[in-house]
Amino acid sequence: MSLTSTPWNALKTWRQRLTVPQFTVVTGALVIAVGTVLLASPLCSTDDVGLWQALFTVTSAITVTGLSIIDVSRDLTPLGQLTLAGLIITGGLGLMAITTFLQGFVQGNSGLRQRLDKGRALDEFGVGGIGPTFNSILITGFCVMGIGTVVLYAFGFTDIANPLERFWASLFHCISAYNNAGFGLWGDNLVRYRDNPVVNGVIASMIVVGGIGWRVINDLWTNRARLQGLRRLSLHTRLVLRSTALLIVFGALGLMFTEQFAAGGVIENLQWWQDIQVTLFQSISARTAGFNTVPLSIKTFSDAGLLLLIVLMFIGASPGGTGGGIKTTTFATLMGATRSTLQGREEVVIHRRQIPDTVVLRAVGVVMASAIFVILMALLLGIGPTTSGEPTRTTFNFLEKLFTCMSAFGTVGLDLGVTAQLNRWGQLVLMVGMFVGRLGILLLLSAIYGSRPQPRVGYPREEIYI
Amino acid sequence: MSLTSTPWNALKTWRQRLTVPQFTVVTGALVIAVGTVLLASPLCSTDDVGLWQALFTVTSAITVTGLSIIDVSRDLTPLGQLTLAGLIITGGLGLMAITTFLQGFVQGNSGLRQRLDKGRALDEFGVGGIGPTFNSILITGFCVMGIGTVVLYAFGFTDIANPLERFWASLFHCISAYNNAGFGLWGDNLVRYRDNPVVNGVIASMIVVGGIGWRVINDLWTNRARLQGLRRLSLHTRLVLRSTALLIVFGALGLMFTEQFAAGGVIENLQWWQDIQVTLFQSISARTAGFNTVPLSIKTFSDAGLLLLIVLMFIGASPGGTGGGIKTTTFATLMGATRSTLQGREEVVIHRRQIPDTVVLRAVGVVMASAIFVILMALLLGIGPTTSGEPTRTTFNFLEKLFTCMSAFGTVGLDLGVTAQLNRWGQLVLMVGMFVGRLGILLLLSAIYGSRPQPRVGYPREEIYI
Ligand SMILES: [K+]
Ligand SMILES: [K+]
Structure with a gap:
């Protein structure tokens, strides 16, 4: 298409021809590369952090996972910690903006420029186009994080004497919570604040608000004057709120x-009361945030409890939020389909609304593809070459492997003490899992196949028995 | 409805008003009750077999599972073994007939009589109505089992010197294999014939033929003259054959x-060559038959291998066959839906035919409900009261529990050495699992809710984001 031949113009033209999914993948890879070099430099970290450790940490931060093979407070300088916070905000709010943007379209095949123009022209976001939407996402995020920081500073981390240290701890944990990143400053994450209701409450609120997504917050805010009549809210908002509440309570x-x-x-x-506080916090945190107020290991949790956490990690947060997983609405759609089938219905009905069959189909595809991907990860985790000297423990049982892979794929970051013990092959598997899990299999595939026109052949229908 | 007041007539009227699913459940429960009393009597078993052991064995036989807490050759008399074979045929061919029958209907709500009349009148089975279909199912079954018995007798179990014993072993194992029951006469199942290609081949063929279902066999037989043109076969037949072959090879x-x-x-x-023979046999057997030619335990298989077996057990055999599980076509439908989603299609296309959305919906419901049921089983298995003296080993890891529950629900019968070690609570959980798994969650629910008219309310459509 391009008639000019300078490399820079060629690059610019190439960038403009990218679809949104392709743009996201390319940008993500670029940020990881730059971030790795930055974090590995002596300005940001001690000698213990080489390129590999930096690569893992940056990947974990930009995908807001929180799995870590370093000790953030010991191995990173203040500038390093600031960089980490910046990466978390970029990854969390950045993808929040992109997915909110993509939700406006049914298909994902047109070019980025075209999309941006279309978004501006059609005002499909209901708040005056793309610019105001992006602004609103940023403003919402910084307001929520700001309030959280103030409350944590005043009433939460009161055991930290140094005001600057206390402020940084409050700000960092609010950034980490709102973006569902789960990074903590201390080696034991939040175990020392297990019984502190303010820390529990603030962090849990940040996680939930960040997890439900901007569209839901916007819908609630727009209808704040007449919230007694919940029917004003869109089906999407009601579905997200109800499934979030149910998942928290049942978890x-x-x-x-x-x-x-x-x-x-x-x-x-x-x-x-400690039981309630601990289980509520862990139930909220497992669906993508990845903080823990109790020590996590195969010894301190039952097999059944770990399985439950795996399921919660798989489901994850809501679409358009800062969290990962297959998403609450996907899960709710499948549960709705299950209920409909068991009742003998032929369509999926949720909250007295019929869900289109194409949505059900997408939900099936996302869940199956994700489950297959995670199981393949767990299989691959065990078979890599062992580099001498690296692993201190080489055999993990199946549940530990599955838990760790699900934690990476769901960008959760809960860790049974496996990640740092893995050899580089295993850590590579986790990094790929974080990247794929953060972008989502659908977005990734549409980045690869997006430009190819989809053949629209009609085939005759035929029944099969199941 | 009934104007007569004698209990017998009331019972008869009640029976005639049952739907097919209700009839199936009631008959199943009755056969289990009668069979238990019969098998516990001294005519059929030694003193080691009390009512509980008999109940478990009969439930396992009628559901063609093959999990066992007794040693068939040692604890059962010849008459007892004959009874067991009878129960296996009843359970296997009986449900084959019923599901083949139900496949003829989209909805399952009319009464049994009505159904039978309708079946006779409409000739919807293509071979002259219900009577001929049932006959054909029986004749097909006995022909296949007969051929298998002859081959096993002549070339397979040649190490058994006593002709009567050799004949009974051949017949029993053919019955057990064609009906996907997996019961063996010996404590080590078929481990002693691991390297015998005839025994491996005959048993594997019986399993596959019994598992693909009568409709497929009938379709193949009808079109036997022109099989070079596979397009004559129905989509159902092609789908069953292809997914069966793929599952065997990939397993x-x-x-x-x-x-x-x-x-x-x-x-x-x-x-x-032993590798190939063992893995092929185990791949075929795991999808519902439950024979094993190698010792099965958490020590002899890797975690990943056991997980693969769990997946194969979950998928199971084909609809209208003698096997259990969610069925190959259900799995193929979901894989088709996944592929369609990943390709950006809005309908499911398999073999150049569009699958109706209602089929996809049913597949989702079956898989989700089954998965939830099995996970609940595994959770319940661990928490029952321990009756003193019963269990010799009370703690099993999560994978062993899940494997055993999946083996019961999929009516497979592969055992890691857990079943006999469980307390009665655990064995009760398995029995319920076998019964529910054999009938299938959909059939069971339509037995419970079947007579209730389904409200047909139309709701407006609304999109959600996933
Ligand atoms: K996280
Ligand atoms: K079986």
Whole structure:
């Protein structure tokens, strides 16, 4: 297409011809490359952090996962920690903006320029086009994080004497929570604040607000004057709010149930109010944030409890939020389809609205492809070459492997103590999992195949027995 | 409806008003009750077999599962073994007939009589109505089992000197294989014939032919003269044949891959041809039959291999066959839906035919409900009260529990050495799992809710983001 021959113009033309998914993938890879070099430099980190450790940390930060093979407070300089926070905001709010943008389209095949023009022209975001939407996403994010930081500073981290240190801890954890990143400044994550209701409450609120997505926040804000009539809200908003609430409550109840029977487990010898606080926090955190207020390992949780956490990690947060996973609405669609089938219906009905069959189909595709991908990851984790001297423990049981891979794919960051013990092959598998899981299999595939025109052949229908 | 008041007539009227699913459930429960009393009597078994052991064995036989807490050759008399074979045929061919019958209807709500009349009148089975179909199912079954018995007697179990014993072993194993029951006469199942190609071949063929279902066999037989043109076959037949072949091959390749890395595993120190024979047989057998030619335990298989077996057990055989699981066509439908989604299509296309959305919806419902049911089973297995003296080993890891529950739900019968070690609570969970898994969640629910008219309310469509 381009008639000019300078490399710079060629690059510019190439960039303009990228689709949004392709643009996202290319940008992500570029940020990781630049971030790695920056973080590995002595300005940002101690000698313990080589290129490999920096690459893993940057990938984990930009995908807001939180899996880590370094100790953030010890191995990173203040500038390094600031860089990390910047990467987390870029990854969290950046993808929030991109997915919100893509939600406006049914198909994802046109070029970026075209899209941007279309978005501006059609005002399909309801708040005056793309620019105002992006601004609103940023303003919402910084307001929420700001309020959280103030509350944490004043009432939360009161045990930290140094004001600057206390402020940085408050700000960093709010950034990490709102973007569902799960990075902490301390080696034990938030275990030291297990019984602090302010820290629990603020972090959990940040996670939930960041996880439900800008469209839902915007819908709630627009209708704030007449919220008694919930019917004004869109089906999407109601579905996100209800499934988020149900998942939090049932996750906590489930953990209370499974961990009752685990001798030596995390809620042994706790008061009932501690039980509730710990399980609620863990239930909220497992769906993508990845903070923990109790030590996580195969010893401190029962098999059943770990399985429940795996399911919560798989489901993840809501679409257009800062979290990962297959998304709450995908899960709700499949549950709706299941209920419809069991009732003998032939269409999916949720909240008295019929869900289009194409949505159900997409949900099936996302879930199956994601499940297959995670299982392949777990299979691959075990078979890589062992570089001498690297691994201190080479055999993990199947549940530990599956948990770790799900944690990476769902960009959760909960860790049973496996990640740092893996050899480089295993850590590579996790990095690929984080990248694929963050972008989502659909976005990734449309980045690869997006430009190819889809053949539209009609085939005759034929029944099969199932 | 009934104007007469004698209990017998009331019972008869009640029976006639049952739907087919209700009739199936009631008949199944009755056969289990009668069979238990019969098998527990001294005519059929030694003193070691009480009512509980008899109940478990009969449930396992009528659901063609093959999980066992007794030693068939030692604890059952010849009459007991004959009863077991009878129960297996009843369960296998019986449900084959019923599901083949139900496949003729889209909805399952009319009464049994009505159905039978309709079936006779409409000749919807293409071979002259219900009577001829049932006859054909029986004749096909006995022909296949007969041929198998002759081959096994003449070339297979040649190491058994006593002719009567050899005949009974041949007949019993053919019945067990064609009906996908997986019961063996010996404590080690078929481990002693691991390297015998005739035994491997005959049993594997019986399993596959029994598993693909009567409709497929009938379609192949009808078109036998012009099989070069595969397009004459129905979509259902082609789909069943292709997914069966693919699952067998990929299952075997997968096992070869995962077990390569398992030190001390079952294919260590084997020749390449033994590798192929063992993995092929195990891949075929895992999708519902449940025979094993190698010792099965958490020690002899890798975690990844056991996971693969769990997936194969979950998928199971084909609809209208003697096997269980969610069915090959259900799996193929979901894979088709996944492929369509990843390609950006809005309809499911398999073999150049469009699959109706209602079929996709049913597939989603079956898979989700089944997966949730099996996971609940695995959670419940661990928490029952321990009756003193019963269990010799009370803690199993998560993978062992999930494997055992999947084996029961898929009516497979592969056992890691868990079943006999469980307490009665755990064995009860397995029995319920076998019963539900054999009938299928859809059939069971339509037995419960079948008579209730389904409200047909139209709701407006609304999009959600996933
Ligand atoms: K995270
Ligand atoms: K079986």
